[in-house]
Amino acid sequence: MTIHAASFRELRLDRLSRDFGTHNALKDVSLTIQQGEFIALLGPSGCGKSTTLNIIAGLLPATAGGIWLDEKRIDPLRPEERGFGMVFQNYALFPHMSVTKNIGFGLKMRGVAKAEIERRVGEAVALVRLQGQTGKLPGQLSGGQQQRVAIARAIVVEPPLVLMDEPLSNLDAKLRLEMRAEIRRIHNTLGATTIYVTHDQEEALSLADRIVVMRDGQVRQVGVPEDLFSRPDHLDVAEFMGFRNKIAGTASSVSGEHATVAIEGAGIVGRVRNTVTPGLAAHVAIRPEDLHPVAAGSAGIKAQVISTEFRGREFVGFARMADGTDLSFLATERLAPGAEVTLAAEPDRVLVYGAAA
Amino acid sequence: MTSPSSSIDPGPAIPLSQRLAARGLDGLTLLVVPAVLFLLLLFIYPFFYGLFLSFNPKAGGTLANYQRFFSDSFLYGTIATTLWLALPVTVITLLMAIPIAFRVRVMKHQRLLTTILVIPITLGTVLVAQGLLSYLGPQGWFNRTLLTLGLISTPVKLLHNYWGVFLSLVITGFPFTFLLTLSYLSGVDPALEQAGATLGAGPWQRFKHILLPLLLPGLAITFCLSFVQAFSVFPSAVLLGAPAGPTRVISIAAYQAAFEEYDYSMASAVAMIMGVVQLSIVVAVLAARGLLYRGPAGGGKG
Numbered sequence: 001m002t003i004h005a006a007s008f009r010e011l012r013l014d015r016l017s018r019d020f021g022t023h024n025a026l027k028d029v030s031l032t033i034q035q036g037e038f039i040a041l042l043g044p045s046g047c048g049k050s051t052t053l054n055i056i057a058g059l060l061p062a063t064a065g066g067i068w069l070d071e072k073r074i075d076p077l078r079p080e081e082r083g084f085g086m087v088f089q090n091y092a093l094f095p096h097m098s099v100t101k102n103i104g105f106g107l108k109m110r111g112v113a114k115a116e117i118e119r120r121v122g123e124a125v126a127l128v129r130l131q132g133q134t135g136k137l138p139g140q141l142s143g144g145q146q147q148r149v150a151i152a153r154a155i156v157v158e159p160p161l162v163l164m165d166e167p168l169s170n171l172d173a174k175l176r177l178e179m180r181a182e183i184r185r186i187h188n189t190l191g192a193t194t195i196y197v198t199h200d201q202e203e204a205l206s207l208a209d210r211i212v213v214m215r216d217g218q219v220r221q222v223g224v225p226e227d228l229f230s231r232p233d234h235l236d237v238a239e240f241m242g243f244r245n246k247i248a249g250t251a252s253s254v255s256g257e258h259a260t261v262a263i264e265g266a267g268i269v270g271r272v273r274n275t276v277t278p279g280l281a282a283h284v285a286i287r288p289e290d291l292h293p294v295a296a297g298s299a300g301i302k303a304q305v306i307s308t309e310f311r312g313r314e315f316v317g318f319a320r321m322a323d324g325t326d327l328s329f330l331a332t333e334r335l336a337p338g339a340e341v342t343l344a345a346e347p348d349r350v351l352v353y354g355a356a357a
Numbered sequence: 358m359t360s361p362s363s364s365i366d367p368g369p370a371i372p373l374s375q376r377l378a379a380r381g382l383d384g385l386t387l388l389v390v391p392a393v394l395f396l397l398l399l400f401i402y403p404f405f406y407g408l409f410l411s412f413n414p415k416a417g418g419t420l421a422n423y424q425r426f427f428s429d430s431f432l433y434g435t436i437a438t439t440l441w442l443a444l445p446v447t448v449i450t451l452l453m454a455i456p457i458a459f460r461v462r463v464m465k466h467q468r469l470l471t472t473i474l475v476i477p478i479t480l481g482t483v484l485v486a487q488g489l490l491s492y493l494g495p496q497g498w499f500n501r502t503l504l505t506l507g508l509i510s511t512p513v514k515l516l517h518n519y520w521g522v523f524l525s526l527v528i529t530g531f532p533f534t535f536l537l538t539l540s541y542l543s544g545v546d547p548a549l550e551q552a553g554a555t556l557g558a559g560p561w562q563r564f565k566h567i568l569l570p571l572l573l574p575g576l577a578i579t580f581c582l583s584f585v586q587a588f589s590v591f592p593s594a595v596l597l598g599a600p601a602g603p604t605r606v607i608s609i610a611a612y613q614a615a616f617e618e619y620d621y622s623m624a625s626a627v628a629m630i631m632g633v634v635q636l637s638i639v640v641a642v643l644a645a646r647g648l649l650y651r652g653p654a655g656g657g658k659g
Contacts (some may be wrong), residue, residue: 096650106556
């Protein structure tokens with residue numbers, strides 16, 4: 001494979017901010033990305049992840065801060081001068097150009113010789129497995145094929161950086177899994193530094209070398225997928241990473257790594273993730289798959305069953321606590337709606353966050 | 358069904374209304390009736406009546422009117438005169454509309470500007486012509502300003518000649534052309550330009566390779582509509598032009614045949630010729646448009 005990524009050492013975002021008049025879309029985002037990394041910007045919609053990507057691409061100006069590629073400051077450059085490859089959410093393929101023309105567009109703009117364009121487009125087509133489709137217009141292709149064209153078009157110019165803005169969000173579930181594997185395969189083949197924006201934590205966890213979790217225009221946590229998955233620093237990050245049960249209580253005691261939180265009379269033990277002070281409010285966060293019904297009378301959270309859904313291997317139960325907090329949990333049998341359950345989880349699977357979070 | 362299959366029991370008959378509905382004829386169809394009647398009475402019938410009339414001249418054979426038109430330079434010359442006005446006006450309004458539409462597309466107070474631009478359409482050609490008569494006249498603001506600034510020593514003659522009609526057609530035609538162009542331009546997905554930029558295309562290359570090819574089909578339609586408007590120029594040609602000479606457009610020839618010579622047959626023939634000329638230009642432009650890409654101007658499945 002002769003397509004390869006242009007080399008640099010690191011891309012540095014230095015306190016990037018973006019003011020949309022009334023609100024701060026982005027506030028002091030700093031991040032250093034090493035060559036060859038696959039970075040996922042993860043967060044709910046409106047968290048500033050797409051804004052960050054557009055600022056890196058040069059499509060939006062930052063209102064403060066700078067972007068550095070090694071020693072070169074690139075944020076004053078226009079998008080066409082940066083030369084980053086970008087894959088858009090709706091692909092943004094040129095509808096009046098054939099697949100070949102679409103992929104070759106960037107090379108043509110760079111004044112590459114015709115024969116060379118032909119050769120490199122051929123390689124890109126082979127890389128994204130679109131042989132036989134090259135004469136078609138984008139409108140004649142399926143969503144997955146359009147996606148492949150968009151990727152080929154972005155990487156054929158051998159950009160130092162590939163930016164992807166929720167590239168899989170317009171595909172159906174099956175195709176999404178397929179293209180996810182495809183994106184990872186292409187990244188492994190080319191080693192191009194990639195910044196990938198998504199709101200899907202599963203996508204981020206499976207694709208990225210490092211994940212940047214954003215919220216309200218700020219970076220909340222940066223880490224490798226395994227760390228983020230099991231040790232989120234903040235309660236909101238935990239919620240976003242699948243700790244869907246968030247239960248309020250009062251911290252009763254802290255000993256080393258563990259703390260006990262009193263929730264409606266029961267003491268729930270979990271791992272401390274930030275500063276927890278006995279006597280003050282605290283939250284516990286538990287994944288639904290770690291919360292199970294236990295025998296009545298044992299220690300646990302009391303709730304009333306609302307419904308159970310059959311999920312093949314197990315049942316997912318939904319219950320509500322006396323204070324109105326909704327819980328979801330895993331059960332081995334169907335539970336009668338209205339029944340009282342006591343739910344508990346392994347202390348190592350429970351995260352405790354002090355009020356500061 | 359016409360086959361006489363009386364031996365097979367057809368079962369309970371489907372009501373006529375349902376059978377009609379299956380062919381797209383139901384109560385809603387009735388809503389079209391007024392429009393169809395209107396078209397028949399006020400367009401189709403007069404058209405065929407005029408066509409028929411044009412072949413029944415006051416004197417001579419069936420084609421006498423047409424023979425007369427094409428043998429008299431005072432008559433056939435009006436085609437060139439009208440084209441010489443309508444084509445440059447259309448091209449210039451279009452060329453003016455494109456860059457302005459590009460700028461306006463990214464403006465915040467787009468509605469205010471479009472409102473201001475729509476006003477000339479609502480005013481009508483006669484009012485604009487009257488305004489231009491005093492504005493462009495030898496004692497008008499335009500000439501006085503140029504004289505005061507010392508740019509000219511004698512007033513520029515902009516009335517009762519080609520330029521008077523030209524300017525008035527540009528002023529009245531521009532808003533329409535502009536609004537159509539703007540709507541076509543707004544139909545192009547902005548992500549396509551952004552994609553072009555990230556691929557290294559500068560502003561001119563983005564225009565040339567991405568926007569223009571996607572806009573051309575719409576511009577062709579805009580051209581046709583603006584051209585037809587300009588081609589049927591009458592009030593400004595009379596009020597601001599030289600209706601006996603350089604701006605004796607084809608509609609004036611038809612008017613004179615009808616209301617000065619009282620030869621309705623000849624007037625119909627002129628109108629038919631006018632229609633054929635317009636139609637051939639429009640057909641030529643639309644045929645050329647058929648060679649272009651005409652699909653959606655979006656970037657993919659939205």
